[in-house]
Ligand code: HEC
């Protein structure tokens with residue numbers, strides 16, 4: 001008799017119980033207490049992400065696959081001319097990036113690496129930030145690492161950039177004088193206006209944002225957060241974003257690559 005009564009006290013409402021049980025079991029979307037934004041999303045948003053026919057990001061993947069085969073630029077080459085099957089040649093990229101590029105002496109993210117290939121290997125103009133082809137190709141390349149655990153290198157030549165990213169993450173900014181940690185480490189789970197704050201993980205990007213009705217890069221998401229605290233975002237393509245991106249990848253270590261995630 002004691003046990004059912006205890007259960008009744010603990011789970012006064014069946015709904016509460018369901019929420020509690022669910023919160024305990026996020027499977028691969030929770031690693032060592034760190035949770036993907038997936039676990040903070042509404043059930044219908046998660047269902048949309050999980051179903052490739054419902055996930056609006058699939059349109060960008062299809063476009064990326066098409067561009068992969070399209071020859072462009074003076075060299076008359078496509079990505080496939082050199083990299084053949086993306087499923088094999090690009091597997092792991094989305095889990096490792098950003099990486100230190102010795103020839104540039106700084107970090108590069110996937111977007112920048114793609115444009116580097118366009119400039120240096122194809123003789124084609126780089127795609128603009130947030131342009132449809134760059135988002136589509138970035139999503140396509142990262143999607144080849146779907147479900148692989150995020151695992152960036154933060155040591156060796158990447159170490160100083162990682163340290164800078166960490167510093168930026170902890171630096172207060174804007175009229176609200178808040179750092180990334182204030183929302184994503186100290187207040188996750190709480191509501192900010194109409195939104196439930198997540199841990200600010202990066203493993204789903206580029207992600208489809210329902211509010212924006214489009215796929216969005218991680219840079220655009222971070223700019224949005226900076227505007228939320230009434231701070232001036234960094235210039236487009238600033239190194240600070242890529243340093244932050246490495247720090248975010250480290251925070252998301254072990255979580256699965258979800259690109260293209262669906263978020264509110
Ligand atoms: C004033 C609170 C606030 C601050 C400060 C803030 N963010 Fe956010 N951030 C949000 C909100 C709200 C969202 C959307 C809901 C969510 O996922 O938390 C979000 C979402 C994100 C996401 C997407 C998470 C996902 O799973 O889709 C990332 C990444 C992120 N923030 C990074 C940052 C970084 C980096 C900083 C510091 C430069 C920062 N945020 C500062 C409020 C904040």
Ligand code: HEC
Pocket residue numbers: 068077078079080081082083093110113114117118121122137141
């Ligand atoms: C003429 C050949 C050539 C073409 C065309 C080309 N690339 Fe590359 N790509 C390379 C070479 C060479 C490297 C460097 C390989 C290395 O670092 O081991 C590279 C590296 C990359 C990487 C980094 C891989 C890694 O493991 O770090 C990505 C991502 C990439 N290319 C994407 C693309 C995309 C997308 C396109 C089409 C828009 C493209 N490339 C077109 C030759 C090419």
